[in-house]
Structure formats: structure tokens, C-alpha cells
Amino acid sequence: MITFPIAKINLGLNIVRKRPDGYHDLETVFFPVMIKDALEIYPMDERFPSAVDCDLKVTNIPVEGDEQKNLVVKAYRQLASRYELPRVHAHLMKAIPTQAGMGGGSSDCAYMIKALNEMCSLSMTEEEMIAEAAKLGADCPFFIMSRPAYAEGIGERLEPIALSMAGYWLVVVRPDIPVSTREAFSLVKPRPTLKKCREIVMQPIETWREELVNDFEQSVFALHPEIGAIKSRLYDLGAVYSAMSGSGSSVFGIFRSEVKLEGEFDGCFVKQIEL
Secondary structure (H helix, E strand, O other): OEEOOEEEEEEEEEEEEEOOOOOEEEEEEEEEEEEEOEEEEEEOOOOOOOOOOEEEEEEOOOOOOOHHHOHHHHHHHHHHOOOOOOOEEEEEEOOOOOOOOOOHHHHHHHHHHHHHHHHOOOOOOHHHHHHHHHOOOOOHHHHHHOOOEEEEOOOOEEEEOOOOOOOOEEEEEEOOOOOOHHHHHHHOOOOOOOOOHHHHOOOOHHHHHHHOOEOOHHHHHHHOHHHHHHHHHHHHOOOOEEEEOOOOOOEEEEEOOOOOOOOOOOOOEEEEEEO
16 A cells, blocks of 8 residues: 655744653644655565565665664554564655654654554554554654644644645745754753744734744754755745744745745755645
């Protein structure tokens, strides 16, 4: 079967405190974006080496690291510890940029859980799949839902919200600058919020520029001024709102209409879609 993991952007991202376990509590609004990977899984031929339970091949965009340590394979093995699963081949064609703050890896593993649930008739509820996804990463539970949601904790406590940006256009720019999530968290200064991003995003979008912030921007822009310059340029081009997504390095702009991008952002991944 084939499934299509989607991306996300963060509408506001506040790091409110550091936890005793070393993680950080955050507040953010996850918003789904129709930039999609393609994930195909099918039963493995019996003649394939018996030592391999989930054979993963990644194509189109290179992904660093051993494919057997990819979150897609980890999702398979996590479910295999609970359920009797067939050995599978998995082909992941990447279109969501990596190290971009758009949740591509998290989405891939969440959609692997959903695909195995359907293909193998596991009868897991959405709540059960969210619980499994939470064991794999902070962003993963959102992609089980794949609809706008306010998140707290490390990102695993989700509350669906009725947020639509229908009719707006989204421009995503990912420069060729990898940003380490670990480094970004090490530099951010936690602080409580006076107004939650859940409340701000329900206001007119014109108010977001002054109120809706990503706490990672200050330190990431200081390290990589080129990323901050992209945000400024998106505003110059007429964005109603612009911000970095997650811990970067992608920056998005929300526009009222389609925008001409010829000659802009050379050397970057650039995608424009209607929301």
C-alpha cells in the first residue's frame, strides 16, 4: 500500500520551561502542509535474507544515517514488539526537506504506524496510534491526526483547533543550512508566556506579526543571519505573516495571493502552495 506523509509548520513556538528529564515543555500550534513524501510498504519476498524484518530504501532526497535506524524502521519494530507483523519492504520517496523544522521524519514514522494498522488489520484506535507515535518523537503524535492542533508538553498533548487559512498562499523556503535541533534547544531561553499561541492564531492574521513568535528565532538567526534575512525578504514580498518553522532552517510566509518568486532564494528549496 502507498501513503503520503505530509509536512507541518509551527504557528508560534514557545519554550516555556526545562523539565527535570532534560526535555523542554513547549506551546505551539501545528498546522498541516500539503508537501508530501510517498511511503510504500508491501510484504517481503520469502527469499529475502531472514535477518531483515523491515527493508527500507530512501530515494529522491538523501537522508543522513543508517536506513535501518530510520524512524520508519523504528516504528515497524515498535509495533512488531506488540503485534505479529509480516516482514516488509518499505520505499520512502522524500519530498519534504530534511533538517527543516517541517517534521518530515516524524511524519514518515507516524504514517508508517497508520499504514501498518490498515494493512495488517491491527484495529488500533487513533488514541492508541498517538500513544505509539509519542514513544518515537515529540512531533510524531500530531501526524497521526494531521489536522490543526494546539500542542503542549513536549508536543504530545494535542488539542484539535478549528483553524482554516483557506484562500491564503504559503511560501516555504529552506536554505542549504542545516540546523541542529539539539543545538537550537541548548541556546534557547525558556520563558512563560503571557498569551498562548492557541489564542493568538484565532485572532485576525494581521495581528500575528506583532504577537506570534518562535522562541528559536533569536538564537538561530544570530548563528545564521541568512535565515533571518529570508524572513525579512518574505515580508518585503508582501507576506501577511512570516516565521521560522520549528527549530529551522525553513522559513515560511503566508500571503493573500500567489506571489512571483522568479530570481528569489537561489540555491534554496522553495515551494509555493495554496492553503
